[in-house]
Amino acid sequence: MRMTKALAPVLICALLLCACDYIVLPEDLDSYTSRGSEDWSAVVTQVGSSDAGDLHIDLTIRNETGDWSAMQATAGKPAVLTTGDGKTINCDTVFVSTGGHRLAPGFQMGGYTGGTQAEQKTQPIYVECKGAEPSAGSTLAIDYSYVTGEYNYYYPDENKVDATLEVKLDEVATDLTYPIYEAIEGLIQQPGTAITAINDVLLVLTGVERTDTGLRFTWETTNPGEYPSYVHIGNPPVIGADGVIYGFYQTPDIVSVPITPAGGTAEWTTEVTVPQDVKGLYILLSVESKKQRLFVNYAIDITDK
Numbered sequence: 001m002r003m004t005k006a007l008a009p010v011l012i013c014a015l016l017l018c019a020c021d022y023i024v025l026p027e028d029l030d031s032y033t034s035r036g037s038e039d040w041s042a043v044v045t046q047v048g049s050s051d052a053g054d055l056h057i058d059l060t061i062r063n064e065t066g067d068w069s070a071m072q073a074t075a076g077k078p079a080v081l082t083t084g085d086g087k088t089i090n091c092d093t094v095f096v097s098t099g100g101h102r103l104a105p106g107f108q109m110g111g112y113t114g115g116t117q118a119e120q121k122t123q124p125i126y127v128e129c130k131g132a133e134p135s136a137g138s139t140l141a142i143d144y145s146y147v148t149g150e151y152n153y154y155y156p157d158e159n160k161v162d163a164t165l166e167v168k169l170d171e172v173a174t175d176l177t178y179p180i181y182e183a184i185e186g187l188i189q190q191p192g193t194a195i196t197a198i199n200d201v202l203l204v205l206t207g208v209e210r211t212d213t214g215l216r217f218t219w220e221t222t223n224p225g226e227y228p229s230y231v232h233i234g235n236p237p238v239i240g241a242d243g244v245i246y247g248f249y250q251t252p253d254i255v256s257v258p259i260t261p262a263g264g265t266a267e268w269t270t271e272v273t274v275p276q277d278v279k280g281l282y283i284l285l286s287v288e289s290k291k292q293r294l295f296v297n298y299a300i301d302i303t304d305k
Contacts, residue, residue, distance in 0.1 A: 038064040039163040040071050040146055042096070043173040045110065047134050055081070055132035057140060057169065059096065059125045060176055060243065062108040068297040069105070071146035072097040074162075079127045084137025093128035096142055096165070100249030101237055101284055102151065104299045106182040110243035113273075120248050120273070138169040151286060153253050153293035178243030179282060188282070189300050197221070198288045199229040201260055205283070206267075208305050214246070214274035215305065217283070220267045223260040232257055232288040232295075235270050238302070241280030247272045252286045253293050281305060 046058040063069050073079070078090040099112030114123030127140060142165040152158055189195070194202045207218030215238065221231050234255045237247025260266040274281070283300040290296070 042165045042167050044167050050128050055129040057127045060108050060110045063103045063105050065148050066105050067148040068102040069146050069148045070098045070102045074143040077143050079142040081129045082139045083135045089129050089132045091127050091129035101245050102297050106184045107179045108181045112245040113248045117248050140167050151295040178241050179239045189298050197231040199225050201229050201231050208302050214272050216271045218269050221260040222265050226262050228259050228261050236283050236285045238281045238283050240278040242278050246274045
């Protein structure tokens with residue numbers, strides 16, 4: 001969370017002598033600052049043929065916006081392959097998305113949990129071009145949109161930007177390290193760090209354990225206030241060394257959480273399905289903060305699990 005965004009509303013409220021829902025992070029909680037306004041980028045990781053004989057292009061997408069961001073290819077619009085001799089071909093099979101999740105700045109990914117909530121599946125990021133073949137000098141253009149910053153339930157498309165990914169098929173990356181391609185100071189939090197949520201309630205990840213199907217997280221909230229409070233965090237997903245976001249996307253406000261009583265604590269667990277062999281994991285956490293249905297994002301290091 002950026003301190004500049006948190007402090008400004010507090011100062012304004014103080015000057016106007018008004019009640020204010022905004023809070024300030026504890027001084028010992030790491031913070032980071034947005035580094036710029038770049039778009040997303042993509043790199044080709046493999047070029048080959050599908051089972052049907054069509055051109056298949058595997059991609060890795062990178063969040064270069066300098067902020068937490070979710071992106072997706074423009075629905076119903078094909079990607080455009082331009083061959084070395086200038087011929088253009090529409091590519092109708094386009095799976096390029098973060099799966100609804102916001103990804104941390106400096107992170108990259110190659111897949112997400114797709115399908116339906118009842119029948120989930122790992123969805124690789126790729127494009128297929130029917131009837132096309134690999135050729136030297138080919139490029140691929142993908143129209144997409146992205147949002148940055150905090151998730152606001154009432155304004156989900158706030159800060160929406162339309163852009164185009166452009167990749168060269170001749171430049172295939174084979175030595176990528178997931179999920180971080182660029183470390184950003186102050187971005188990563190450690191388990192046990194107290195995160196200030198809505199109504200000054202403190203949220204802590206107190207336990208992480210492997211299960212037969214994935215991971216179970218134990219969360220605890222402490223409420224110093226005079227009134228009971230809910231702190232919604234949804235069902236946090238994870239991303240690991242394979243570059244896949246595990247966890248089917250749901251808006252975090254619809255997932256049930258216990259009420260934290262005034263002057264008391266509450267504890268609950270969430271679970272996410274993750275293959276046993278996937279390591280180097282980070283939790284992509286959204287915490288209801290500042291006011292109802294406004295969520296601030298945190299990356300929590302659980303790479304030792």
